[in-house]
Amino acid sequence: MTEYQTVFAHLDDFTKGGVEVINDDPKNYVFSNMFDVASRSKPWEKVCICKNLEYVVEVIRAEGVSEWRVTPHDEFAIVVDGEVVFDLLAPSSTLVDPAASGSRALPGEPEGKKMGRITAGHGHMVLLPAGRCYRMSASSPSVVLLQTIQGPDTIERWAAICQKY
């Protein structure tokens, strides 16, 4: 029986494909690579790599300890490289309008009750629940893919990350 090797990419080991144009503009495909983006990001920057109206997918270079954030809606984090610890906290008061979009940074450590801690490795998906606070930490450079809605800290730098020619 054939022994298959599954190819995953990593922050320090990725090979990009690309758009081979026949009769089109490559920019129409908004082509990037999440590890290429993370390799050129500062820790905890939320860089948008996919966008469909108000919804986005962000790439986050996880390195060190993040600020605490509060999310008005569910978000979902996939650790696509390394290991990331997620601390979750139920705030003692409402910290964000539930109708808002995207998570908000919080000053310092919010008051509230500890909900738990998740240590997530390669390929693990974590729920960041609506109305709750979270903080991420990574002892070595790691990468998180975040399913969310565009918020005040979402960074769009398409020309810098996407194939143009």
Place this chain on the structure above:
Amino acid sequence: MTEVTVNTGEANEYGYKPFSIGEFNFSRDEHFVHVTWPTGTHVTSAEPFLKALTRDVAWNFFYGTINFDAVLGTTNHYGNVDLFAGRFNEAYRKAEIDHMENFPEDEIKAMFTAMLSDWTNESFDPFAAPMETGSAFGSKSGNNDAAVTRTRVTAKRMVGLPGDEKIRTDDSGYPVNRAFQDVDQSEPLVEVEPGYEDEVSAYNFFAYLSRSDVTWNPSVVSVCKDSLYCPTTEEFILPVIHGNDRVEWFIQLSDEIIWEVEDGNTGSPRAKVVMKAGDCATMPADIRHRGYSPKRSMLLVWENNSPAIPDMIARGEAPVVPVKF
């Protein structure tokens, strides 16, 4: 609710029943499916036809146009469906032999479901990779309703949460696929304070995908309002040529897929998109695409399921390309 009547007839010498809807007539023999309409005819191999038909039924006609091949297909109008021959084929249009009829969704779905059940033999699983199924060909031999009526996984919030879709295990009938034997199966460490069991949750998403028993069949694993993560495992060729009616995103999680992209209306080639692990690309709303996955791979399809989009499409307000830069 009105009962839907499926137009069918006596089985032919190969054991397969004929089916018709509107002015379209479908029949199959040991190798081929034959389609006729007032201005033309079409013949296609039974295997790719059944693979496309299975997905069109399972996906409830999906988003936009499902081309079975360069001639035949459906376009979803979310409540009613166009069945067409040659509608998106420039040569058929010029020759004026194309044909299209619109049907209520329940009517065409009932007919497609009956045809799929009658024409799929016991040995053939249209969702499976070529090396994991028997033959679609030959005279009628039983059915494989268990395979073609698989429930599509649609998590309400996230796989693994209490009351939601369950993670896959050996015990639940989902062994690790032969092509993903090297995928780490370890689960995250979840430490929960009492009372937060419904919210503090995580699972091994890659292990979940490694245990998928179907190919080219997106399922929903996480839901952020109308944002749906619809991952799928891919091997060989996407059995349909998907014509987008909205922007769609692909995130290549493992291995490689090569996408052939054509103009949605004419089929004229526009681009080839080679996606390797970590690559992200959008499919614009005016194209059609078909993927080729040399080795079984993990693909994250990301959809905006907003019910406002069909109206935006009708008004020409939905973006064709999601980002300008």
